[in-house]
Amino acid sequence: MGKFRLSSFFHSTSSSPSADAEAKKQNRQSFSALSASFRHKDAETNGAAAQASKTETSPQQSTSRMVALARSITAETEKLEAYMKANNLPMPGFDVDAPADFPHLPEDVQRSRQEIIYATKELGRLAHGPRESVRWGVWEFLDVLALTAVNHYGLAKLVPVDSTITLVELQTKTTLDPINLARLLRMAMCNGIFREPSPGVIAHTAASRVLAEDDDMKAWVGFNGEDIFRASGHVLQALQAYPEATSLTRAGFQFAFDTVDKEPMFATFGKDPERARRMGRAMASLTGGEGYEPSYFVDVEKGGYDFSDLDAAGGTFVDIGGSHGFMCVDLANRYKNMKFVVQDLQKTIDSAPKPISPDPQVAERITLLAHDFFTEQVTKDADVYFFRWIIHNYSTPYAIRILKNLIPALKPGARIIINDHCLREPGQENPWDERVMRRMDVVMLALLNAQERTEAEFRELFAAADERFVFKGVRRPKGCRMSIVEAVWQPEEVGKADEGTSAPTVAKARTPAAAAGPEATEVKPTMETPATENGAAAAASGEPKADEAK
Numbered sequence: 195m196g197k198f199r200l201s202s203f204f205h206s207t208s209s210s211p212s213a214d215a216e217a218k219k220q221n222r223q224s225f226s227a228l229s230a231s232f233r234h235k236d237a238e239t240n241g242a243a244a245q246a247s248k249t250e251t252s253p254q255q256s257t258s259r260m261v262a263l264a265r266s267i268t269a270e271t272e273k274l275e276a277y278m279k280a281n282n283l284p285m286p287g288f289d290v291d292a293p294a295d296f297p298h299l300p301e302d303v304q305r306s307r308q309e310i311i312y313a314t315k316e317l318g319r320l321a322h323g324p325r326e327s328v329r330w331g332v333w334e335f336l337d338v339l340a341l342t343a344v345n346h347y348g349l350a351k352l353v354p355v356d357s358t359i360t361l362v363e364l365q366t367k368t369t370l371d372p373i374n375l376a377r378l379l380r381m382a383m384c385n386g387i388f389r390e391p392s393p394g395v396i397a398h399t400a401a402s403r404v405l406a407e408d409d410d411m412k413a414w415v416g417f418n419g420e421d422i423f424r425a426s427g428h429v430l431q432a433l434q435a436y437p438e439a440t441s442l443t444r445a446g447f448q449f450a451f452d453t454v455d456k457e458p459m460f461a462t463f464g465k466d467p468e469r470a471r472r473m474g475r476a477m478a479s480l481t482g483g484e485g486y487e488p489s490y491f492v493d494v495e496k497g498g499y500d501f502s503d504l505d506a507a508g509g510t511f512v513d514i515g516g517s518h519g520f521m522c523v524d525l526a527n528r529y530k531n532m533k534f535v536v537q538d539l540q541k542t543i544d545s546a547p548k549p550i551s552p553d554p555q556v557a558e559r560i561t562l563l564a565h566d567f568f569t570e571q572v573t574k575d576a577d578v579y580f581f582r583w584i585i586h587n588y589s590t591p592y593a594i595r596i597l598k599n600l601i602p603a604l605k606p607g608a609r610i611i612i613n614d615h616c617l618r619e620p621g622q623e624n625p626w627d628e629r630v631m632r633r634m635d636v637v638m639l640a641l642l643n644a645q646e647r648t649e650a651e652f653r654e655l656f657a658a659a660d661e662r663f664v665f666k667g668v669r670r671p672k673g674c675r676m677s678i679v680e681a682v683w684q685p686e687e688v689g690k691a692d693e694g695t696s697a698p699t700v701a702k703a704r705t706p707a708a709a710a711g712p713e714a715t716e717v718k719p720t721m722e723t724p725a726t727e728n729g730a731a732a733a734a735s736g737e738p739k740a741d742e743a744k
């Protein structure tokens with residue numbers, strides 16, 4: 195996909211006043227044109243969507259943009275509905291017995307669905323107008339508050355699924371007083387959560403029913419509404435106090451929960467099993483969902499990583515922070531000769547299922563090993579060192595430390611594979627995925643002072659850890675939000691240009707220390723990153739007690 199050049203979009207080369215005025219007009223078009231730029235690329239087979247995106251969008255013609263969007267919405271909705279009818283599928287709805295999920299849709303129908311979602315959003319913004327969009331956009335936290343309260347008080351389980359309950363009766367089952375119960379419920383109803391078929395009578399919708407029946411979703415709402423929401427509310431305070439935003443003990447989370455300079459989030463959760471469990475379930479709900487399935491890495495047919503060469507050679511794959519080893523089990527089911535080591539903190543290793551697989555041929559090739567990735571790597575001479583959902587949990591100084599800890603174990607040619615989000619330039623992602631990934635990036639800031647990374651930032655990360663890591667690039671299986679980032683340990687290659695690229699790209703340095711190079715990014719045992727018993731700068735890891743954190 196070609197790079198979108200912001201500079202040509204936003205900067206005028208003319209100095210004449212009329213040209214400047216024209217340039218300003220052009221700049222005002224940028225946002226709709228940005229989203230259109232995605233649709234041009236990815237919606238080529240999507241006739242109506244492409245039609246909408248081709249529509250000229252000068253401010254004077256905003257009516258035609260609105261109409262184009264409306265037409266696109268109609269056309270894509272008709273496509274979606276035709277598919278549902280042709281396959282005897284129930285129509286989408288929020289009635290209590292409507293299905294909570296869409297079935298797996300073919301690619302073109304799924305694209306229609308996405309187009310409806312972001313075209314309706316854009317049309318809504320146009321209809322609100324800029325000022326009112328800003329005014330009411332900032333009130334969206336109140337939607338989160340209402341949903342969080344509904345979830346916290348377990349209201350969904352108190353309302354019968356197949357009948358109704360009066361507010362008066364519902365109130366007797368909660369500690370909320372009548373006024374607060376009614377106002378929070380009615381706020382949630384504005385978003386399709388519960389309904390009030392007649393005054394004072396409450397009934398489920400399909401959305402509130404999800405909260406009654408899906409405990410992982412309950413955990414997702416709880417973790418987001420009670421941990422991330424609170425942490426986010428303190429991000430500005432954290433940034434004002436510590437603008438470099440790299441420490442695990444100085445994020446919004448610590449300001450929210452009064453643990454600044456005391457402990458990382460993982461340690462806080464480690465002391466509170468209920469909260470840790472909630473986070474674990476919330477993450478299971480997210481990462482088991484659409485676009486995150488492990489099969490995107492394992493199945494070569496879906497664009498996953500092909501380990502046939504390693505399998506033929508009986509190579510070794512180390513999953514660092516591999517939790518209970520589910521990735522290794524899936525890989526071992528596919529590759530019958532490779533060996534696997536799952537490394538995690540002691541507590542996680544102890545709680546892994548035993549045997550790890552019912553198939554002895556699989557189980558005997560997987561070793562579970564307690565290892566803290568903030569200490570020197572103990573599994574020497576493996577072929578692959580794999581990090582999934584690990585590096586994005588850490589700001590650059592810590593991530594560099596994790597990579598450096600591999601070095602004593604590495605043989606020439608060893609591959610380091612990171613499986614994380616990889617951010618693209620703004621406007622290159624479909625708007626749905628862009629929103630999810632940008633939000634995740636900010637969640638990482640709020641909880642851990644960590645970040646999602648761009649390709650250039652991954653490249654810089656490896657370069658800062660050691661110049662003998664040769665960056666191989668980033669690949670993303672179609673339909674998956676996670677990318678496969680790879681570097682190879684090539685001590686003999688020092689001084690040569692890295693493979694597949696003309697010159698190292700200079701990334702926007704989010705951390706001055708990272709840009710300054712490995713020495714500057716050394717994690718020293720300090721109050722922020724206290725030393726552990728064995729002398730490693732390991733407490734930066736989020737502490738061994740944090741092992742359930744995802």
Ligand SMILES: C[S@@+](CC[C@H](N)C(=O)[O-])C[C@H]1O[C@@H](n2cnc3c(N)ncnc32)[C@H](O)[C@@H]1O
Pocket residue numbers: 481514515516517518537538539542565566567568581582583584735736737738740741742743744
């Ligand atoms: C976000 S989860 C990722 C788990 C798994 N890789 C996956 O893809 O779902 C982070 C994992 O890192 C582990 N972890 C946290 N700190 C660690 C450390 N210092 N050393 C080793 N593992 C650690 C946690 O126990 C957890 O299993």
